[in-house]
Amino acid sequence: MSGSRLRPALALLAATLIAVAGLIAVAPGAAAAVEDDGADCPVSLPGSFPSTAKLPDPFKKIDGTRVTSKTDWRCRRQEIKKLAERTIHGPKPVKPASVTGSVSATNITVNVSENGRSAGFSAGVQLPSGTGPFPAVFAVGGFGADTATIRASGAAVISYDPLAVGKEGTPRNNKQGAFYSIYGASSGTGLLAAWAWGVSRIIDVIEQAGGQFLKADALGVTGCSRYGKGAFAVGVLDQRIALTMPIESGTAGVPILRGIPGESGSQGLGNAYGEQPWFGDAFSAYTGNPAGLPVDTHELVGMVAPRGLFIMENPHIDWLGARSGSVAALAGAEVYKALGVGANITYWSDVQDGTHCASRPEWRTPLQQNIQKFLLRTGSAAGTIRIAAKKAGNLAEWRDWSTPTLTDGPGTTTPTTTPTAPTTPTTPAGGACTAAVSVNQWTGGFVTTIRVTAGAAPITGWTVTANLPAGAVVTSVWNAGRSGDTGAVRFTNTGFNGSLSAGQSTEFGYQGTGTATGTTAACAPG
CATH class of the missing domain: 3.40.50.1820 (Alpha/Beta hydrolase fold, catalytic domain)
Structure with missing residues (x-):
């Protein structure tokens, strides 16, 4: 191919690469080559927004649909940037x-x-x-x-x-x-x-x-x-x-x-x-x-x-x-x-x-x-x-939304939903209290929050037994005492969160290494 014919071909190739830049995978954690990678994303901000005491859903686009793919995040990030510039x-x-x-x-x-x-x-x-x-x-x-x-x-x-x-x-x-x-x-x-x-x-x-x-x-x-x-x-x-x-x-x-x-x-x-x-x-x-x-x-x-x-x-x-x-x-x-x-x-x-x-x-x-x-x-x-x-x-x-499982390729528009945080409730015999589990998992570690709720009658103390998956290890805990760090781990109330009136809830949490997805928990009074 002659030089005169090669140059337009190379220019076309470069333009094509630029057009699909948002779909090219980069190494996890790599910095972008430009200051604002989503600057080309069209963003139209409405004149007003509904008020909410909960944290806004980061995966919900301005048009009401939710992010469904990792490549969708590029332009969703630009929406967040424009909103932050306007208000913060x-x-x-x-x-x-x-x-x-x-x-x-x-x-x-x-x-x-x-x-x-x-x-x-x-x-x-x-x-x-x-x-x-x-x-x-x-x-x-x-x-x-x-x-x-x-x-x-x-x-x-x-x-x-x-x-x-x-x-x-x-x-x-x-x-x-x-x-x-x-x-x-x-x-x-x-x-x-x-x-x-x-x-x-x-x-x-x-x-x-x-x-x-x-x-x-x-x-x-x-x-x-x-x-x-x-x-x-x-x-x-x-x-x-x-x-x-x-x-x-x-x-x-x-x-x-x-x-x-x-x-x-x-x-x-x-x-x-x-x-x-x-x-x-x-x-x-x-x-x-x-x-x-x-x-x-x-x-x-x-x-x-x-x-x-x-x-x-x-x-x-x-x-x-x-x-x-x-x-x-x-x-x-x-x-x-x-x-x-x-x-x-x-x-x-x-x-x-x-x-x-x-x-x-x-x-x-x-x-x-x-x-x-x-x-x-x-x-x-x-x-x-x-x-x-x-x-x-x-x-x-603080949230009434859940984290989506994002695909690797381009996403499709889906109707907005109002998901809730995943929980795994279990109720012991007698129904005196329940324990609901919510896990924030990432590669190699997790934070688990457990909500303890009294049943039809008040309680003056509680013990929660969390059954961790194999390999999960608890490294720290807050708002509870702890016995053990693997397998069946027992958590007990502290002095300020043991007494619960009927239907009242309190929460404690712990952090660990490994994978906590699938953790179950049971609550017993006393």
């Missing part, structure tokens, strides 16, 4: 017309131009020992997960100053920083989305450098407290981030927004909205009405899938809303499970040191494992969920 964060603009800069062993510079406006900012770089190019982790605000462990694991640290991009301490009608120099001081976009935009522009420059010092396809992000909020937003809003690691992010971070008002001591939505312009301006309509939100943060957790996600929380400081954070993680993990990558999410609030933003020994091993798996691509450790008993949320209370 404000819009994150696409890549500007001009992004230039440089990468060295110690520094990254960024220069941005759009619509006649220009701005610039920079970030510091600390390389690990060895020969590059290296994977790298953005440390929002300069700290987050232990940077010494990150570098010792073989990844560089990029010290990113978000305040140069979106400054705190400014009124909403006069926001400052590189983002607002480009898009206007009265932009409705909040600081968290602006900070995420700044990281995206740094990634643009790293890509342009062509592997000089840093690998553009092996990037992570971490941050603690307000910078944990920022790290979460970065990972949610840029699919080139392979590993997202927010720490103690609190309100406006990982915790479900619907849960904050009911979680004693947590920072209120209005308080967080007023403290700094973290949220987008439009969130003002929901500070007293989170039930009116068409999305919640569990769906933002799901937006990170199938990429790596390691959420670290502190249960010792009520202000941080760790109970609501555990619900976000459990519900978001259902998206990971549906996509067949349940092993790619880790949640860990079971820590001893209550100091805010401490470097905790409990997190060191999973941090190393996540870096090896998602950045170095030399590991395969499964994620785990370790929830502190004092801040254990109950997903069953």
